[in-house]
Amino acid sequence: MMLLYNVVLILSVIGASTSFTTPTCPRGDYHKETPSAETHLQACKQYTCDSCCFENITIELASVPIAQVGKLDYHQCSKQLTDACSNQHTYLQCLYQCSPNLYPWMGKVTRIPNSIPLCSNFCDQWYLTCQADMTCAPGVGNWKTGLNKGFDADGNPVNPCKDGVMCRNYTEVYGSGQALCENIWGTMFTYTTDTTNCIDPSDPAHNAKFVESLNSTFTSSVCAPVEYVDAGMIVGIVFGVLAALGLIAAGVVFYMRQKKSKG
Ligand SMILES: *[C@@H]1O[C@H](CO)[C@@H](O)[C@H](O)[C@H]1NC(C)=O
Ligand SMILES: *[C@@H]1O[C@H](CO)[C@@H](O)[C@H](O)[C@H]1NC(C)=O
Ligand SMILES: *[C@@H]1O[C@H](CO)[C@@H](O)[C@H](O)[C@H]1NC(C)=O
Secondary structure (H helix, E strand, O other): OHHHHHHHHHHHHHHHOOEOOOOOOOOOOOEEEEEEOOOOOOOOHHHOOOEEEOHHHHHHHOOOOOOEEOOEEOOEOOEOOOHHHHHHHHHHHHHHHHOOOOHHHEEOOOOOEOOEEEEHHHHHHHHHHHOOOEEOOOOOOOHHHHOOOOEOOOOOEOOOOOOOOOOEEHHHHOOOHHHHHHHOOOOOEEEEOOOOOOEOOOOHHHHHHHHHHHOOOOOOOOOOOOOOOOHHHHHHHHHHHHHHHHHHHHHHHHHHHHHHHHO
16 A cells, blocks of 8 residues: 555656756757856856856847847848847846746756746836837747748858748737737747746846745755946046045145144
8 A cells, every 4th residue: 555655656756747846957059958157158147157058149149239149130120129129138038048047947858948937027018118129920929930040051140031921010919018928939938917926037036036936945046246337436436536645645734834834
């Protein structure tokens, strides 16, 4: 009886383990097997301390607007993306390429993430920024199946638009943040209005917390925020120090003069 119970238990555990339970990376041209630090990322720097991507993809993701990403040319309909729209696409590419925390949604055989619950506020913002941008993905606007990818004999990227398809803006193709998230990359993403239990590509710290809440055995990682020290700040510090030194010097001169006049 006990043996039978154990066999049933073991079988059910095997049956249930269709997704990963420890950090593992998706399978792709720029993906590692497991995440590790990657100190020279050119974009997606929020994943520097623990990254699923190699540096090479982040060179492409560092340009604004993004143009060539892997086999896909983002210039559709002979137009560049607007910068705001491009930034949202980049957040999503960085999540897919570099995040070490997608493993709960990855099938064990394919290692392709599926049905990642994206936060509605990210999807809505993405849609808002891209409303006037153009795509030639037909029908519901699936970029995975609806666009040409790859390079021609000379190594130039092929035109992403298939012959005879229409160019439309995101308003016409998707009409909402939900339709955008749930169609553009096939079944990779779903749309959820639950603001806690969702993945926000622009907020890795939120995502790490969410993954850990799924199962007490799950681990996740999040890097310290990237510090941006801009030129204006450095100029400010230098002038501040110079001004302070000047004040001290003036004080010393004043003190010496006082002493002299007394003596
Ligand atoms: C990206 O870099 C990694 C590590 O150097 C390499 O294994 C991989 O083939 C590169 N990917 C492409 C598509 O060049
Ligand atoms: C999208 O295209 C339609 C049809 O051409 C047009 O009426 C609409 O104003 C466009 N929307 C945006 C946000 O550009
Ligand atoms: C948590 O994960 C472990 C092993 O990874 C699994 O056996 C267990 O059923 C999971 N618990 C829940 C509540 O999903």
